[in-house]
Amino acid sequence: MDRQHVAALLNFCATVDSRVRRSMATQEQAAATIRSWAEALAHVPAVADTVDWDASRAARRYYEQAHGDRSAQFRPIEPADLLAAWAPYRAELMNRHTDPLPTADPDDVVAWRAELLGTRHAVAHGQQPPSEHRALTAGGPHPDVEARLRAIGSCIPAAARAELARYRPTRAAREAAVAAGQPDPLGVRCDWCQAPAGQPCRSRRTRPDGSVRSNAHRARPHPSRVDLAAARLATAV
Structure with missing residues (x-):
């Protein structure tokens, strides 16, 4: 979140918690609070549609949960509370993410690694959706692969299939029966x-x-x- 996002969030929190409003009574206090919050929440998005995250809803949930917790209901919301709320969403994104192959030259280790880490950083901070394995494999094989499969009849060459037959006799018997029309x-x-x-x-x-x-x-x-x-x-x- 940038300072504009933080200012909007603090304004929302002030509507439900007068202590937040009092902590920013002067222009200097407000500027200092917004600056410190923006630094702490720089890697937390204001909104992330990929995981249905909204910082204002997270702030509301904080106060709803604090209502039944005597140790928390007298403490105004802090950046740490939003960091804790965002953590499981971030973990969900990274668990769904499968690193796509970088477009950089593999021989250029610096550029290749920078692109890989840049993609992870964008996903972890809700800036782009995760690249899931199902999405990578959707749409069928490449046309060149399809042509080769039609030529050889199987993705496993006949010689390799014959070598594998002794290690999987049940499957080999099934394949032989089908090939013989049985x-x-x-x-x-x-x-x-x-x-x-x-x-x-x-x-x-x-x-x-x-x-x-x-x-x-x-x-x-x-x-x-x-x-x-x-x-x-x-x-x-």
Whole structure:
């Protein structure tokens, strides 16, 4: 906040707290108060739409909360109270922020770092919205990437997929079945053990009292699940 913002905020606080008005009874007192508040709140925005922040509402909440706190209701608002109120909003912004790639030359370490820190500074002080990961990945892949995927058929090359098959046999078996035109049992929900689509079936063993003793993964899906996947495939064809 600059001095103009601070002056407007103090004027608002004076309407609900006469002590603030009395502390700025003279022009010199008002100027000194505005100057000191502006220095303390230089990194706190007056308004930040990205997190629904408004300094005047924060000041109002301070007095609403102080009404039930005997240790605070006799103390007028101070810059520290607004700094404390802004802190969780600032943390929320930074938690949502994903550093975008600077446009500066990576070999120019000084310029690259300055741009990176400048973006973080602007986000932390509500000057610009955070650059979220979802926003960075929205809109699909680059046209060059799409063309390459169409050429090779998958984002994982065939040689790499073959090497990975021994480490993920279940997925490899599913991919082989689909490639051969056979049904993928794990592509549907199992009505027998209630395993969701994409998850292997489970073998539940119960005790005499009915409680579950074990719930281990099955190497093969339940027959009813295989039949359901075959029926779905036949319907799709």
